[in-house]
Amino acid sequence: xxxxxxxxxxxxxxxxxxxxxxxxxxxxxxxxxxxxxxxxxxxxxxxxxxxxxxxxxxxxxxxxxxxxxxxxxxxxxxxxxxxxxxxxxxxxxxxxxxxxxxxxxxxxxxxxxxxxxxxxxxxxxxxxxxxxxxxxxxxxxxxxxxxxxxxxxxxxxxxxxxxxxxxxxxxxxxxxxxxxxxxxxxxxxxxxxxxxxxxxxxxxxxxxxxxxxxxxxxxxxxxxxxxxxxxxxxxxxxxxxxxxxxxxxxxxxxxx
Amino acid sequence: xxxxxxxxxxxxxxxxxxxxxxxxxxxxxxxxxxxxxxxxxxxxxxxxxxxxxxxxxxxxxxxxxxxxxxxxxxxxxxxxxxxxxxxxxxxxxxxxxxxxxxxxxxxxxxxxxxxxxxxxxxxxxxxxxxxxxxxxxxxxxxxxxxxxxxxxxxxxxxxxxxxxxxxxxxxxxxxxxxxxxxxxxxxxxxxxxxxxxxxxxxxxxxxxxxxxxxxxxxxxxxxxxxxxxxxxxxxxxxxxxxxxxxxxxxxxxxxxxxxxxxxxxxxxxxxxxxxxxxxxxxxxxxxxx
Numbered sequence: 001x002x003x004x005x006x007x008x009x010x011x012x013x014x015x016x017x018x019x020x021x022x023x024x025x026x027x028x029x030x031x032x033x034x035x036x037x038x039x040x041x042x043x044x045x046x047x048x049x050x051x052x053x054x055x056x057x058x059x060x061x062x063x064x065x066x067x068x069x070x071x072x073x074x075x076x077x078x079x080x081x082x083x084x085x086x087x088x089x090x091x092x093x094x095x096x097x098x099x100x101x102x103x104x105x106x107x108x109x110x111x112x113x114x115x116x117x118x119x120x121x122x123x124x125x126x127x128x129x130x131x132x133x134x135x136x137x138x139x140x141x142x143x144x145x146x147x148x149x150x151x152x153x154x155x156x157x158x159x160x161x162x163x164x165x166x167x168x169x170x171x172x173x174x175x176x177x178x179x180x181x182x183x184x185x186x187x188x189x190x191x192x193x194x195x196x197x198x199x200x201x202x203x204x205x206x207x208x209x210x211x212x213x214x215x216x217x218x219x220x221x222x223x224x225x226x227x228x229x230x231x232x233x234x235x236x237x238x239x240x241x242x243x244x245x246x247x248x249x250x251x252x253x254x255x256x
Numbered sequence: 257x258x259x260x261x262x263x264x265x266x267x268x269x270x271x272x273x274x275x276x277x278x279x280x281x282x283x284x285x286x287x288x289x290x291x292x293x294x295x296x297x298x299x300x301x302x303x304x305x306x307x308x309x310x311x312x313x314x315x316x317x318x319x320x321x322x323x324x325x326x327x328x329x330x331x332x333x334x335x336x337x338x339x340x341x342x343x344x345x346x347x348x349x350x351x352x353x354x355x356x357x358x359x360x361x362x363x364x365x366x367x368x369x370x371x372x373x374x375x376x377x378x379x380x381x382x383x384x385x386x387x388x389x390x391x392x393x394x395x396x397x398x399x400x401x402x403x404x405x406x407x408x409x410x411x412x413x414x415x416x417x418x419x420x421x422x423x424x425x426x427x428x429x430x431x432x433x434x435x436x437x438x439x440x441x442x443x444x445x446x447x448x449x450x451x452x453x454x455x456x457x458x459x460x461x462x463x464x465x466x467x468x469x470x471x472x473x474x475x476x477x478x479x480x481x482x483x484x485x486x487x488x489x490x491x492x493x494x495x496x497x498x499x500x501x502x503x504x505x506x507x508x509x510x511x512x513x514x515x516x517x518x519x520x521x522x523x524x525x526x527x528x529x530x531x532x533x534x535x536x537x538x539x540x541x542x543x544x545x
Contacts, residue, residue: 056433058429058433061428061429061432063356063357085435085436085437086435087435088432088433088434088435089434089435093433093434095426095429095430095433097426099426099427099429099430101427101430101431101445102427102445102448102449103444103445111431111434111436111444112434112435115434115435115436115440116435161430164434165434168434168435
């Protein structure tokens, strides 16, 4: 083993996740380096979303969900964060089905800064504009910031939730299928944003688009049936001779 | 070329028959209410005048107005609302948002539903025991209002809880995943979007409170008072009891008088409901999701 020089934003040891008696993830060991884009690919029901939900302790929201093992964010175990709100503010989350809160577009994006105590109109305006621009939504909504965020189109709501996640100025951005409701051109613009953000933020990206992982990610992990089969540099995983035949099959579209 | 088969025709006929049957049922529900209202208007309307609403009863309550009763009912409803809405909404928020889903919570929910079924005369006895005697409020507006509040609390709790639950769960999750506390989520997202439902509960409560007789007749409403109540610790007259007294206890009452009082009572309920519904409509004008 080579001694790791890079710091880890996320560090997962022996993570098992259960819903009631059903085990969704078993024995996951995974490190995500600071300021890298790490993609997680894998077929449905392989535990990708459950993995993300543990990171910001959203297991708390579903009574039947529980986990064993240890997960550290920024070097601190998620179990030892006394203040879960502080943990969640560090992590920006984008859900696969966009949830625009029933507030105006402006208030949706200003929600997190306000929670963090930002009150000055000028400051809020700046955050809202910057976040919406980064999410490639500003041009479409700049004249209708007062309209309800929950009545935007599906793709716009998706980008609204991305803007909302960015407004938190998170250290870790966790994106779950952010592009399912977005057209390819806009997806590209958001991917550009993610590349720019790489200098400041650690990004975990769950995606069903294998090519998206290839385009964006520094490293890619392959989840299958609740196990992390492989995590490697993206180029290595895609172009090199992967260690695991199942990974090669999935990437090559020969699965099942 | 499309030809209707026997099955198609049969389905279409059944559909029409069911529709007509449902329409008749609905009419059967509305018709009695309309007839009652029509009779009241026909027999009671001649009595109603500005003086009727603003003057004291005279001649041993066989003539004159109903002002003290009207004012008394307004006071009772106000006390009942002030007591039951904050408590009811708070309880509903706790049960819907905070309480864990366990046996105890389910028992509490069951108890609340059963509380709504307790006969009002039992509530009256409870009011006498608790507010009049134990807390020492005496027979007063306060004791009667609080008795009404206890009686209508389940309605407020149940309807508030339902409307809180109607706010999609995803909003709470999204909000909390951004680092909002439960309370911030409730205050900024859940409560504002369930306001119209909560108002519905309040409307129901008001309608019930205005008409109740049993719970107030032992706790604060009086047969007849020569003067208006000066504080919440005084007794008061009330519309519902006044109607009961006039139609059963007082001799030589002109026929139209009870109908007039009943009409005023119903108009009061309808008026309050119309006001609340208008308020609700303005809150609902924008569909939020």
